[in-house]
Amino acid sequence: MSESRRSFLSRFGVYGVFWRQFLRWAVLNVPMWLEPVILAFWTALFLLWGAGRRGVSRNLRAILPGSRALPNFFRTYRVFWNFAWTIADHMRFQELRVVPDWEFDGLENFRRLESTPEGAIILTAHMGNYDLGAHLFATMSDRRIVMVRAPETDARTREWVERHHGRTAAEGLTIGFNTGAGELALDLLSALRNGDIIAIQGDRVTPGISALPAKLFGHAAEVPAGPFALAMAAGVPIFPLFIARRGLRRYRLFVGEPFEVVRSRNRTESFERAVRRWTEELEIAVRAAWFQWFNFAPFSKELR
Amino acid sequence: MKLIKGSEEMRWMPSRYHFALFRLAGWLRLRNARIAGERDRILSLHRYQSGIEMSGVGFWTLLTVTCWFAGLLRGLPPPLALLAGLPLAWISLQVVTAFAALVIAPLVRLVARRPGENNLALNSFAVMLMLVAAASWISMQRTWARFAAWQFLALVALNALAATLLFFLRDDVARLERTLGGETSASSSFSSP
Numbered sequence: 001m002s003e004s005r006r007s008f009l010s011r012f013g014v015y016g017v018f019w020r021q022f023l024r025w026a027v028l029n030v031p032m033w034l035e036p037v038i039l040a041f042w043t044a045l046f047l048l049w050g051a052g053r054r055g056v057s058r059n060l061r062a063i064l065p066g067s068r069a070l071p072n073f074f075r076t077y078r079v080f081w082n083f084a085w086t087i088a089d090h091m092r093f094q095e096l097r098v099v100p101d102w103e104f105d106g107l108e109n110f111r112r113l114e115s116t117p118e119g120a121i122i123l124t125a126h127m128g129n130y131d132l133g134a135h136l137f138a139t140m141s142d143r144r145i146v147m148v149r150a151p152e153t154d155a156r157t158r159e160w161v162e163r164h165h166g167r168t169a170a171e172g173l174t175i176g177f178n179t180g181a182g183e184l185a186l187d188l189l190s191a192l193r194n195g196d197i198i199a200i201q202g203d204r205v206t207p208g209i210s211a212l213p214a215k216l217f218g219h220a221a222e223v224p225a226g227p228f229a230l231a232m233a234a235g236v237p238i239f240p241l242f243i244a245r246r247g248l249r250r251y252r253l254f255v256g257e258p259f260e261v262v263r264s265r266n267r268t269e270s271f272e273r274a275v276r277r278w279t280e281e282l283e284i285a286v287r288a289a290w291f292q293w294f295n296f297a298p299f300s301k302e303l304r
Numbered sequence: 305m306k307l308i309k310g311s312e313e314m315r316w317m318p319s320r321y322h323f324a325l326f327r328l329a330g331w332l333r334l335r336n337a338r339i340a341g342e343r344d345r346i347l348s349l350h351r352y353q354s355g356i357e358m359s360g361v362g363f364w365t366l367l368t369v370t371c372w373f374a375g376l377l378r379g380l381p382p383p384l385a386l387l388a389g390l391p392l393a394w395i396s397l398q399v400v401t402a403f404a405a406l407v408i409a410p411l412v413r414l415v416a417r418r419p420g421e422n423n424l425a426l427n428s429f430a431v432m433l434m435l436v437a438a439a440s441w442i443s444m445q446r447t448w449a450r451f452a453a454w455q456f457l458a459l460v461a462l463n464a465l466a467a468t469l470l471f472f473l474r475d476d477v478a479r480l481e482r483t484l485g486g487e488t489s490a491s492s493s494f495s496s497p
Contacts, residue, residue: 025405028421028423028424029401029404029427030424031401031424031428031431032322032358032424032428033322033352033357033362033428034362034397034401034431035358035362036358036359036362036363037362037363037394038397038401041394041395041398095422096422098352099348099350101315101345101346101353102345102346103344103345104345107344248353248355248358248359249348249353249355
């Protein structure tokens with residue numbers, strides 16, 4: 001197959017730019033009362049993506065021990081369905097400024113996060129709508145928030161996303177793309193020292209990012225080291241925050257008790273304690289909302 | 305986009321619904337209700353904000369169109385015809401939407417000299433009109449699917465009646481919305497008392 005043909009076909013791969021363009025077109029053209037029906041159809045179609053389907057299924061076996069293959073197949077559909085809604089909601093927000101309803105859990109912690117004069121780190125997962133949550137916070141608060149994202153794997157998609165994020169990002173919200181182990185670190189440290197809030201997803205390690213060992217649902221896993229290193233260096237608290245979709249354009253935001261990465265002689269022990277605290281929170285959140293954990297690859301090598 | 309602090313009951317605010325039947329139901333539900341719950345959430349005042357309405361109307365449309373296809377598949381027993389009708393309905397709704405988006409909307413914009421990319425209202429009207437036309441034709445065929453077509457047309461007519469009622473009740477509806485904070489655009493910090 002020629003290079004140009006391969007390049008053309010890659011647009012239609014799972015991570016290809018075509019699906020972003022198609023979603024944008026759909027958000028601007030499909031009547032909203034047909035949206036659930038259309039999304040149900042395309043969710044079923046995306047179940048043909050074997051790698052993603054298998055990844056979710058394997059994760060479900062770890063999250064729900066004893067679960068069987070057939071029910072997990074339908075649970076996988078539910079994960080894909082929720083993912084489709086979250087990316088559609090995000091696109092609708094970007095193009096039409098349609099904002100969902102928000103409910104809050106751990107309101108006192110949310111208020112602490114909003115009102116603390118020092119910087120803070122929000123540690124979240126690939127759940128619910130990370131992007132909309134960051135926009136909500138930026139809109140509702142005077143605090144500046146820097147949202148760290150892993151770049152898209154496909155170059156064309158990356159360019160498209162970066163162009164659109166720049167065009168529609170809320171004031172007070174900066175998006176930083178984590179393209180390497182150390183590129184953003186100094187900027188983030190500086191932002192924390194200036195009293196800004198950094199939002200990072202801490203449930204997945206992308207290639208090239210330094211990691212810390214962790215245990216998740218009884219399996220060896222890894223979490224990004226960055227948030228913990230930053231929290232230690234800047235002396236700021238980490239707020240676990242999770243967003244769960246509760247229905248059509250309706251999300252629940254949970255903010256957990258903050259914790260610190262205490263500076264001590266034994267850095268390894270400090271990190272272990274902090275990672276353990278984080279994974280405990282993550283497990284509780286994922287167990288309660290497994291249908292919204294958008295991890296399409298096995299989270300542990302033991303599950304491959 | 306208006307955001308207000310609200311309670312669970314305030315989800316019934318008429319401005320959060322698109323179809324007149326639902327807006328009327330919302331008004332009826334809230335007009336004499338005491339909003340007792342704490343205003344502990346952020347509600348978006350947008351015409352397509354109700355999951356019950358959007359999912360309800362969407363899947364009811366899918367089911368109705370499935371019955372139409374099933375009724376036309378005369379060679380099959382009804383259960384099999386319904387099974388075969390479902391994917392046909394699912395695909396046809398998308399074909400109809402694509403037709404509205406790719407043919408009707410650009411033509412209308414060309415004639416009206418109003419360029420733009422957001423065709424939601426236009427396509428919604430065009431798709432609904434096509435469905436009414438299809439229902440009208442099927443209602444005249446000698447097939448059990450004509451009952452599905454009649455119920456569709458009946459609900460469309462009921463919605464039109466509800467829209468007429470709402471026109472005369474528009475001041476009451478506006479007063480209710482104002483009382484609940486519907487006219488206030490609130491992007492204030494959630495921590496403020």
